[in-house]
Amino acid sequence: MSSESQQAISLKKFTNFTEWFDELLLNARIADNRFPVKGFIVYLENGAYIIKRVREMLEEKLEKTGHKLMMFPLVTTEELFAKEVEHIKGFSTEVFVIEQKSEKGAERRLIIRPTSETIMYPMFKLWIRSHADLPLKVHQSVNVYRYETKATRALYRVREIPWNEAHTAHETPSDAEKQVKEAIEIYSQVLKELGISFLLLKRPDFDKFAGAVYSIAFDSWNPDGRVNQVATVHNLGRNFSKAYDITFEKKDGSRGYVYQLCYGFGYSRVLAAIIAQHGDDRGLVLPPPVAPTQIVIIPILFKGQEKEVMDYSRSIFNELKDNWRTVLDDREDITPGEKFYYWEMMGVPVRVEIGPKEILEEKVTLNRRDTLERIQCSRSNLVEEVKKLMENLMQNLRERSERMLYKLIIDATTLEEAAKAIDNKCIARVAWCSSIECAEKIKEKAGGEIRGERYDIAEHPDRPCIACGQQAKTIIYVARAY
Amino acid sequence: MSSESQQAISLKKFTNFTEWFDELLLNARIADNRFPVKGFIVYLENGAYIIKRVREMLEEKLEKTGHKLMMFPLVTTEELFAKEVEHIKGFSTEVFVIEQKSEKGAERRLIIRPTSETIMYPMFKLWIRSHADLPLKVHQSVNVYRYETKATRALYRVREIPWNEAHTAHETPSDAEKQVKEAIEIYSQVLKELGISFLLLKRPDFDKFAGAVYSIAFDSWNPDGRVNQVATVHNLGRNFSKAYDITFEKKDGSRGYVYQLCYGFGYSRVLAAIIAQHGDDRGLVLPPPVAPTQIVIIPILFKGQEKEVMDYSRSIFNELKDNWRTVLDDREDITPGEKFYYWEMMGVPVRVEIGPKEILEEKVTLNRRDTLERIQCSRSNLVEEVKKLMENLMQNLRERSERMLYKLIIDATTLEEAAKAIDNKCIARVAWCSSIECAEKIKEKAGGEIRGERYDIAEHPDRPCIACGQQAKTIIYVARAY
Numbered sequence: 001m002s003s004e005s006q007q008a009i010s011l012k013k014f015t016n017f018t019e020w021f022d023e024l025l026l027n028a029r030i031a032d033n034r035f036p037v038k039g040f041i042v043y044l045e046n047g048a049y050i051i052k053r054v055r056e057m058l059e060e061k062l063e064k065t066g067h068k069l070m071m072f073p074l075v076t077t078e079e080l081f082a083k084e085v086e087h088i089k090g091f092s093t094e095v096f097v098i099e100q101k102s103e104k105g106a107e108r109r110l111i112i113r114p115t116s117e118t119i120m121y122p123m124f125k126l127w128i129r130s131h132a133d134l135p136l137k138v139h140q141s142v143n144v145y146r147y148e149t150k151a152t153r154a155l156y157r158v159r160e161i162p163w164n165e166a167h168t169a170h171e172t173p174s175d176a177e178k179q180v181k182e183a184i185e186i187y188s189q190v191l192k193e194l195g196i197s198f199l200l201l202k203r204p205d206f207d208k209f210a211g212a213v214y215s216i217a218f219d220s221w222n223p224d225g226r227v228n229q230v231a232t233v234h235n236l237g238r239n240f241s242k243a244y245d246i247t248f249e250k251k252d253g254s255r256g257y258v259y260q261l262c263y264g265f266g267y268s269r270v271l272a273a274i275i276a277q278h279g280d281d282r283g284l285v286l287p288p289p290v291a292p293t294q295i296v297i298i299p300i301l302f303k304g305q306e307k308e309v310m311d312y313s314r315s316i317f318n319e320l321k322d323n324w325r326t327v328l329d330d331r332e333d334i335t336p337g338e339k340f341y342y343w344e345m346m347g348v349p350v351r352v353e354i355g356p357k358e359i360l361e362e363k364v365t366l367n368r369r370d371t372l373e374r375i376q377c378s379r380s381n382l383v384e385e386v387k388k389l390m391e392n393l394m395q396n397l398r399e400r401s402e403r404m405l406y407k408l409i410i411d412a413t414t415l416e417e418a419a420k421a422i423d424n425k426c427i428a429r430v431a432w433c434s435s436i437e438c439a440e441k442i443k444e445k446a447g448g449e450i451r452g453e454r455y456d457i458a459e460h461p462d463r464p465c466i467a468c469g470q471q472a473k474t475i476i477y478v479a480r481a482y
Numbered sequence: 483m484s485s486e487s488q489q490a491i492s493l494k495k496f497t498n499f500t501e502w503f504d505e506l507l508l509n510a511r512i513a514d515n516r517f518p519v520k521g522f523i524v525y526l527e528n529g530a531y532i533i534k535r536v537r538e539m540l541e542e543k544l545e546k547t548g549h550k551l552m553m554f555p556l557v558t559t560e561e562l563f564a565k566e567v568e569h570i571k572g573f574s575t576e577v578f579v580i581e582q583k584s585e586k587g588a589e590r591r592l593i594i595r596p597t598s599e600t601i602m603y604p605m606f607k608l609w610i611r612s613h614a615d616l617p618l619k620v621h622q623s624v625n626v627y628r629y630e631t632k633a634t635r636a637l638y639r640v641r642e643i644p645w646n647e648a649h650t651a652h653e654t655p656s657d658a659e660k661q662v663k664e665a666i667e668i669y670s671q672v673l674k675e676l677g678i679s680f681l682l683l684k685r686p687d688f689d690k691f692a693g694a695v696y697s698i699a700f701d702s703w704n705p706d707g708r709v710n711q712v713a714t715v716h717n718l719g720r721n722f723s724k725a726y727d728i729t730f731e732k733k734d735g736s737r738g739y740v741y742q743l744c745y746g747f748g749y750s751r752v753l754a755a756i757i758a759q760h761g762d763d764r765g766l767v768l769p770p771p772v773a774p775t776q777i778v779i780i781p782i783l784f785k786g787q788e789k790e791v792m793d794y795s796r797s798i799f800n801e802l803k804d805n806w807r808t809v810l811d812d813r814e815d816i817t818p819g820e821k822f823y824y825w826e827m828m829g830v831p832v833r834v835e836i837g838p839k840e841i842l843e844e845k846v847t848l849n850r851r852d853t854l855e856r857i858q859c860s861r862s863n864l865v866e867e868v869k870k871l872m873e874n875l876m877q878n879l880r881e882r883s884e885r886m887l888y889k890l891i892i893d894a895t896t897l898e899e900a901a902k903a904i905d906n907k908c909i910a911r912v913a914w915c916s917s918i919e920c921a922e923k924i925k926e927k928a929g930g931e932i933r934g935e936r937y938d939i940a941e942h943p944d945r946p947c948i949a950c951g952q953q954a955k956t957i958i959y960v961a962r963a964y
Contacts, residue, residue: 034608035601036562037592040555042605048551048622069530073522073642074625080518098594099581100629110519112580119517123524126516140530143556147582160555 012281014425017224022154024275028284028346031154039152039159043268046292046346050274051162051267053290055141057193058164058265061186067137067166074142075110076118084243087117090210094147096159112145117211117236117262120167121244128258130249131171135179136258139166141267155272156228156482162267169246169258176235176259180216183233183263184455187218190265191230195287195397196220196273197405198230199427199477201452204439209262213237216455219477220273221405225425226480227451230270233263269482277401278370284347285369287397288390294324295386296343300336300355313354316364319382320352324390344369349393350386370396409477413463418446418478427451427479431461431472438467448478494763496907499706504636506757510766510828513636521634521641525750528774528828532756533644533749535772537623539675540646540747543668549619549648556624557592558600566725569599572692576629578641594627599693599718599744602649603726610740612731613653617661618740621648623749637754638710638964644749651728651740658717658741662698665715665745666937669700672747673712677769677879678702678755679887680712681909681959683934686921691744695719698937701963702755703887707907708962709933712752715745751964759883760852766829767851769879770872776806777868778825782818782837795836798846801864802834806872826851831875832868852878891959895945900928900960909933909961913954915947923949930960 013020025031030047043051063069075098082088096112113119120138128136141164148159166183170176184200191198198220208215212234219227241247241257250256278285288294297320299313310330317328327348329339336353343351351367358364364382366375370393377385410421411429418428428446432438439450445467453459453474461472494502507513512529525533545551557580564570578594595601602620610618623646630641648665652658666682673680680702690697694716701709723729723739732738760767770776779802781795792812799810809830811821818835825833833849840846846864848857852875859867892903893911900910910928914920921932927949935941935956943954 032605032608035555035605036559037555037557040557042555043553045550045552045620048553051553052551068527069534070527071525071530071533071644073517073519073524074627075519075522077518096580096582096592098578100578110578123514123517126514138527145556162553 011223013223013276013279017222017276020279020281021272021276024279024283024345025154030271030275030284033154039148039157041154041158041160043162047271049292050271050286050290054190054194054267054270055164057289058186058190059139059141061189062139062164062166065137065182065186066135067139067168069140070138071140072116072119072123072142073113075112078109078111080122081111081118083118084211084240086239087211087243091115091146094149096145096147113142114146115144115262115264116140116142116165116167117240121240121246121260124167124169124258125244125246128169128246128248131251134169134171134248134258135175136169137166137179138168139164153482155268155275158268163264164267165262165264168261169241170260171248171250171256171258173237173259176237176261179261180233180235183261184216187231187233187263187265191218191220191270192398193287193289194270194274195394195401196230196270196277197398197402199227199405199451200454200456201477202455203452204450204476206436206439207450207452209234211236211239213239217452219451219479219481220269220277221401221408221427222273222276222482223425225408225422225427226482227427228269228273228276228482229266230273231263231265234261236260236262277404278397279347282341283345285397286347286349288324288349288394291347291349292325293327293343293346293348294390295320295326295350295352296339296348297326297328297352297354298336298339298343299328299330300353302356305356305359308359309354309356312359316352316354316379316382320386323383324350324386350389368393370400412446412478413466415442415445415466418442418448418466422446422448422478422480427477429475429477430466431463432474432476433465433468433470434473435465435468438465441467442478446478447480449481451477451479451481453477493705495705495758495761499704499758502761502763503754503758506761506765506827507636512753512757512766515636521630521639523636523640523642525644529753531774532753532768532772536672536676536749536752537646539771540668540672541621541623543671544621544646544648547619547664547668548617549621549650551622552620553622554598554601554605554624555595557594560591560593562604563593563600565600566693566722568721569693569725573597573628576631578627578629595624596628597626597744597746598622598624598647598649599722603722603728603742606649606651606740607726607728610651610728610730613733616651616653616730616740617657618651619648619661620650621646635964637750637757640750645746646749647744647746650743651723652742653730653732653738653740655719655741658719658743661743662715662717665743666698669713669715669745669747673700673702673752674880675769675771676752676756677876677883678712678752678759679880679884681709681887681933682936682938683959684937685934686932686958688918688921689932689934691716693718693721695721699934701933701959701961702751702759703883703890703909704755704758704964705907707890707904707909708964709909710751710755710758710964711748712755713745713747716743718742718744759886760879761829764823765827767879768829768831770806770831770876773829773831774807775809775825775828775830776872777802777808777832777834778821778830779808779810779834779836780818780821780825781810781812782835784838787838787841790841791836791838794841798834798836798861798864802868805865806832806868832871850875852882894928894948897924897927897948900924900930900948904928904930904960904962909959911957911959912948913943913945914956914958915950915952916955917947917950920947920949924960928960929962931963933959933961933963935959 412418459475894900941957
């Protein structure tokens with residue numbers, strides 16, 4: 001084990017994740033979990049800000065690739081909800097229901113969206129007439145509601161889930177396949193810009209989305225070993241278009257059902273991944289693109305030189321504020337040390353310290369949050385240096401997280417080894433024959449869920465199935481999950 | 483009556499508003515009203531885009547004035563909902579309710595927010611400890627849900643209402659008063675930037691927000707004479723802080739209840755006002771800040787010169803696209819005339835026509851959507867000219883709408899005159915003695931609602947009460963309303 005990974009394991013987030021995380025949520029003004037309805041949380045200003053930025057980053061990419069923003073209702077009718085058989089099976093036990101008397105006194109039930117297929121696709125039926133209407137690509141950023149029966153957990157497992165969902169319709173299966181690739185590329189790009197590392201996995205058939213032909217998932221690593229599914233892409237084939245009767249006139253004049261996809265990107269889970277993958281014992285470490293404050297300037301006041309230091313600080317502030325979200329912390333009732341402590345907890349990427357020495361030497365002292373390194377830089381070069389530093393910091397966050405992901409993956413050849421890896425908060429990589437019996441055995445003996453096989457690369461099994469010893473068909477990843 | 487107003491009255495939007503509006507919603511891709519749950523509509527790409535832009539314009543101003551974006555849950559408990567007596571009286575008949583069995587089998591009812599006081603203020607109680615925590619200013623852009631018993635109407639009167647709501651808490655009544663002014667200023671600015679004219683009215687006591695000390699409303703004019711309340715600002719005094727026990731330690735060490743405000747800005751109603759105030763018989767006329775397409779370029783192809791015209795069009799497109807949302811309509815299957823028709827309906831502020839003549843003379847022909855004027859401009863001056871044109875167009879929309887507002891206000895000295903004005907789709911301006919009896923009489927005889935007195939200017943009655951003939955206390959505005 002390298003020294004970096006030993007250091008990581010000694011971090012509180014690895015040894016006592018729940019306490020570390022919950023404390024940070026409230027102290028760093030991310031979320032307040034005290035709202036008196038289970039699974040419903042309040043996103044405080046920093047949590048809401050980060051989600052807003054992530055949303056902007058994602059929506060920009062969606063719109064550049066031709067996805068149209070629309071806004072669909074919160075509710076659907078029981079009749080519409082029930083059209084796709086597998087879908088209703090998968091979701092019916094976990095929907096919130098509004099019971100109401102209609103104007104005529106009859107009882108009516110409205111289903112609150114657990115996802116929006118059953119709300120959007122009746123409209124798709126009205127909109128799609130011919131091949132000229134295809135592809136249709138829409139998206140919206142909304143909350144969906146799922147009555148989770150498992151224990152709820154702030155950001156990871158909530159009943160009110162902020163996400164972006166995109167839904168597309170296509171002429172041919174190969175157009176749909178291309179769309180799967182585009183969706184994966186968009187989500188991968190956003191996660192990359194946030195420095196979040198993940199495994200891109202094709203879920204086993206028994207764990208695909210209710211109504212899908214197949215499902216691809218983005219599983220990000222988490223310090224407590226439970227992988228965190230931050231996004232999914234589902235190829236729906238014609239399952240829904242047949243149920244909702246969405247047909248189009250083809251170029252040759254005949255009619256056919258459209259091929260569909262849906263994909264979702266979970267804002268609260270991405271927020272959780274940002275906190276969990278990058279944070280350390282001092283608190284948040286925020287990627288610059290989403291940090292509410294990117295630079296904090298802290299004047300170190302010495303008796304008799306207060307004015308010089310404040311003037312210099314203000315001029316540095318003016319130089320930086322047009323390029324970065326910059327705060328000059330001029331509070332007088334707390335010490336510079338307390339300010340360091342506070343802004344480190346808040347995860348501000350770069351801290352600028354200014355004292356008499358800096359003024360004398362026409363310098364600035366920069367502190368980067370990821371490595372806690374101090375860098376002297378000449379004032380004339382400041383903007384350029386900070387720009388480089390921000391890029392470097394972002395790259396370091398990304399690479400550090402990626403290295404950790406691969407350290408957490410443990411090759412296991414026996415169920416005992418797999419169980420041990422999972423007990424050690426790791427992800428077990430094992431060979432599997434693809435049978436349901438062995439899947440159940442793996443789950444039971446190893447204590448983790450089969451998350452699926454890599455979708456981005458082909459991994460050929462070089463050993464027999466971990467459960468039955470017969471020839472393996474695939475390499476799969478097994479882990480506990482949220 | 484001036485010729486402009488005669489022309490306005492002859493417009494289809496004045497003579498047959500409902501048909502004009504409903505057709506436009508679907509044709510200009512604003513909204514689709516065919517979703518099978520009453521009062522729930524789908525916002526299509528242009529409606530969703532305009533709302534997104536309005537939201538950005540508003541949120542930017544809120545954040546600049548220290549309002550923090552947060553995200554609060556959709557639901558509250560029955561117990562929390564019932565704490566403020568007037569509030570529950572005002573809203574209890576129109577809330578959507580989720581009925582559910584708890585894990586222990588007990589029935590529990592969750593109330594879906596008709597507005598978020600009962601969700602936010604229990605959290606305010608946890609967050610506010612001392613004067614140092616004040617003012618607290620938060621906002622969120624969300625949907626609220628009201629089970630309207632009146633007829634629903636797309637954008638104007640829906641059961642799923644997209645809006646921004648801001649909530650603030652203050653130390654003193656005068657801080658709260660100052661906040662009323664700030665809120666009004668923010669909303670007025672956004673409406674001004676959209677060219678929407680309105681009356682700023684203090685609602686009569688019997689029509690104030692449930693739980694407020696007083697309510698200020700922004701009533702925009704509508705072609706069918708029903709005023710459209712687009713925003714409201716409520717001074718809540720200490721009504722809610724006493725109900726939710728929100729106290730703070732004052733500078734002198736004693737404890738007191740906070741003074742509160744809430745204010746809301748309705749996105750779907752502002753969208754309706756943009757369409758209704760600026761549109762004409764050809765379709766939408768969109769203010770540049772929110773137009774999904776700000777400039778459309780239409781090449782006029784002549785046989786043998788297709789390539790020159792397309793090349794010139796493309797180079798004009800490249801000149802404009804960095805400053806404005808520009809579309810080059812190079813569709814080959816429809817005529818330039820059909821393109822003119824289409825983009826006029828979509829409300830694009832500026833159309834650029836390019837044919838061989840323009841190339842020869844190194845010119846560009848601009849068409850402004852508001853006045854339908856054609857302007858020749860030399861190519862070398864293009865960006866400057868378009869910039870001026872956009873500003874001029876925006877100013878014209880604003881002034882035209884404002885002139886119409888004041889034309890629609892009719893001074894009435896008898897109830898018959900008031901009734902006639904309201905029948906003529908106008909707003910009656912009358913003197914009132916402030917008694918409930920006379921209010922009821924006015925409503926009954928004039929056929930309109932008392933919308934209140936001007937808040938921005940003091941208007942002193944120069945005539946007796948229109949209903950009883952006794953001394954009037956105030957000048958009020960009476961109109962039908964959505």
